[in-house]
Ligand SMILES: Nc1ncnc2c1ncn2[C@@H]1O[C@H](COP(=O)(O)OP(=O)(O)OP(=O)(O)O)[C@@H](O)[C@H]1O
């Protein structure tokens with residue numbers, strides 16, 4: 001049984017289709033990149049999995065448990081955590097409060113402090129600013145906070161939507177390094193939306209290409225870079241975002 | 246000097262009452278973007294819970310006969326319960342509805358509660374006497390102040406401090422603040438929507454009950470309309486304070502209380518009957534100058 005199974009999933013916003021009959025399996029401990037042009041439905045897919053948007057058809061299973069139709073807070077309790085597009089940190093809360101919001105669902109309360117320590121270890125700047133209002137952090141720091149906050153729920157499956165968006169390449173390197181390290185330490189399954197196939201190839205993992213709400217290609221990220229030239233012919237330059245930042 | 250102290254106590258106690266009513270509205274608005282116009286009816290409901298249900302002109306005390314140590318917690322619980330029950334019966338089914346639809350259904354709910362009260366207790370205001378000894382004046386700073394005013398001021402401070410503690414230092418408070426800022430994100434982190442919303446309604450109802458006890462003691466009347474009047478002022482306070490901002494609601498409650506006491510004291514005698522017209526003119530001026538609320542930075546999102 002896969003860690004995450006998606007079967008014939010469709011998502012619509014009113015009449016606008018965002019995902020069309022998409023099927024996808026993710027194995028335990030795997031690292032999966034999702035790439036594709038703007039509007040391909042990448043964020044919609046993540047939001048449907050986490051319960052933030054309703055599905056209109058199909059089903060999603062985590063460890064064989066049906067997620068479809070469950071409330072987001074119930075899905076989070078099954079061990080799924082998300083870093084959404086745009087980070088969505090709680091700006092009026094302090095950094096430490098942001099990290100604590102997601103600990104209410106945990107049964108291992110005694111491990112919360114040591115996990116907080118791990119997050120501070122990974123992102124020392126967060127320790128430094130733990131009592132500051134999160135809204136006062138820079139974009140990169142907010143991204144670190146969003147990742148740390150997602151980790152504090154002690155997830156088994158973590159989904160990160162465009163961690164590199166708006167960040168300097170050096171910070172992106174650091175974020176990925178930390179993500180990979182944490183994945184190893186915690187036997188996490190990771191799903192990452194990443195526009196840059198080059199970046200995905202360097203980090204390593206499986207790559208899913210989406211377009212128009214469907215999966216249009218998949219393979220080892222390293223192999224996919226070569227096909228990127230082809231993809232660019234369809235999608236424009238997916239590295240633009242990174243070059244801009 | 247005496248006069249000044251007198252004015253201060255009048256203003257602070259009236260402001261405290263408004264602040265507590267406004268807090269009840271701001272709490273709910275903060276977590277679910279609902280302006281709950283039934284809040285005034287929660288207040289009336291709690292006042293009538295003090296007396297025996299009957300349409301007779303003379304009120305017979307019912308719960309109101311209990312000693313204060315029992316009565317206060319009991320009424321607070323009743324207030325919390327009617328608020329939670331109304332969430333369960335009405336607002337829960339409208340979670341994803343348009344804010345306007347929710348607001349209108351809160352009007353409808355208010356009408357239902359009001360008419361149930363009318364049918365049970367009759368329409369005429371009834372004289373009740375709850376803790377009449379609290380209206381005896383005491384001498385403070387050279388002013389002669391009803392003991393109740395002092396109690397109201399202290400109660401308000403206590404309520405504000407307790408609420409601040411709850412929001413800043415407890416798990417529920419953290420979840421409420423997170424949910425007020427971004428409900429979906431809070432839920433993605435496992436915050437239970439039902440817990441947060443039920444908590445907010447329970448607190449809001451308890452605040453309504455506190456207001457009810459104070460109004461019943463102060464006015465000595467049980468009137469179905471009393472909730473509607475204070476609801477109007479409280480609603481204005483939450484708007485002036487910045488909808489959803491709790492500190493703003495408290496500050497604006499005190500501000501409105503203070504201004505109306507000052508107008509009452511210093512308007513020329515012939516203009517005094519129009520005090521409220523002056524008050525609301527000031528309110529309009531406030532809203533024209535700072536539509537986002539007086540106590541909210543121009544860029545801030547509503548927060549608890
Ligand atoms: N809240 C919404 N309401 C209506 N339509 C939406 C909404 N969110 C997304 N869509 C539409 O759904 C489709 C998929 O959007 P989605 O955000 O999932 O794409 P994406 O792959 O994440 O794009 P990007 O790379 O720009 O983040 C788009 O056509 C978009 O216009």
Ligand SMILES: [Mg+2]
Pocket residue numbers: 042043044085161
């Ligand atoms: Mg997206």
